[in-house]
Amino acid sequence: MSFLSMREVHKSFAGNEVLKGVSLEMERGQVVCVIGPSGSGKSTFLRCINRLETIDAGLIAIEGDPIGAEVRGGRLHAAPDKKIRAQREQIGMVFQSFNLFPHMTVLENIIEAPIGVRGEKKADAVAHALQLLARVGLAEKRDAYPKQLSGGQQQRVAIARALAMRPKLLLFDEPTSALDPEMVGEVLGVMRDLAAEHTTMIVVTHEMGFAREVADRLIFMDGGHIVEDGDPREIMANPQHPRTRAFLESVL
Ligand code: ADP
Ligand code: MG
Numbered sequence: 001m002s003f004l005s006m007r008e009v010h011k012s013f014a015g016n017e018v019l020k021g022v023s024l025e026m027e028r029g030q031v032v033c034v035i036g037p038s039g040s041g042k043s044t045f046l047r048c049i050n051r052l053e054t055i056d057a058g059l060i061a062i063e064g065d066p067i068g069a070e071v072r073g074g075r076l077h078a079a080p081d082k083k084i085r086a087q088r089e090q091i092g093m094v095f096q097s098f099n100l101f102p103h104m105t106v107l108e109n110i111i112e113a114p115i116g117v118r119g120e121k122k123a124d125a126v127a128h129a130l131q132l133l134a135r136v137g138l139a140e141k142r143d144a145y146p147k148q149l150s151g152g153q154q155q156r157v158a159i160a161r162a163l164a165m166r167p168k169l170l171l172f173d174e175p176t177s178a179l180d181p182e183m184v185g186e187v188l189g190v191m192r193d194l195a196a197e198h199t200t201m202i203v204v205t206h207e208m209g210f211a212r213e214v215a216d217r218l219i220f221m222d223g224g225h226i227v228e229d230g231d232p233r234e235i236m237a238n239p240q241h242p243r244t245r246a247f248l249e250s251v252l
Pocket of ligand 1: 013014018036037038039040041042043044045
């Protein structure tokens with residue numbers, strides 16, 4: 001059984017079909033990068049996995065457990081909210097726009113969900129948060145507020161905040177696209193460390209160097225389809241589909 005299984009996933013917004021039958025099997029510990037033109041469905045693909053969006057047809061399962069659904073009497077039914085919340089807690093997401101709580105310090109941002117959602121004791125949540133802050137190189141910023149930090153530092157806090165929930169899967173949606181160029185490297189560096197520790201992650205990115213060096217697997221999406229899926233170096237050197245070739249020529 002795969003860690004993540006997607007079968008023929010369809011998603012439309014008001015009649016506009018954005019995912020047109022997406023299928024994917026992914027193993028634990030894999031790092032998958034997703035590239036593709038704007039509007040090709042990359043964010044929707046991620047948002048369906050952590051159920052920020054519901055799907056119209058198909059199936060998404062983590063370790064065999066269908067997302068947002070459960071099997072009763074041999075058939076799939078919508079899962080109760082409690083189950084959906086529990087599943088979502090296992091999936092961390094890092095957005096382009098950081099989304100830290102502005103009125104909370106760095107430490108408060110990180111311990112909020114572990115205490116409020118997971119029910120961790122404050123002392124445990126703080127100890128874990130400090131470990132994570134050290135891991136992203138920001139131990140000395142624990143009492144700073146987000147607006148006192150650079151974009152790169154805020155994004156590293158957002159990664160620590162996602163990790164604080166001890167997710168099984170981390171999703172990144174263009175985590176460096178909103179950053180000034182000089183800050184991209186520090187965020188990619190943290191993501192590189194996570195990959196080296198075999199964190200299971202799916203990264204939508206335009207950073208082709210990162211995709212080539214860090215990803216176990218590269219997916220090219222276009223028009224709501226996975227057009228190409230394979231070894232990053234192989235795809236970049238020798239794209240099989242004309243649309244992949246055209247996209248790579250535009251970004252490389
Ligand atoms: P990408 O991340 O590859 O740029 P998206 O998944 O964000 O693509 O969007 C794919 C298409 O779906 C776009 O045409 C976008 O306008 C549309 N779309 C995405 N989210 C919504 C939404 N909540 N409501 C309506 N249309 C949406
Ligand atoms: Mg997007």
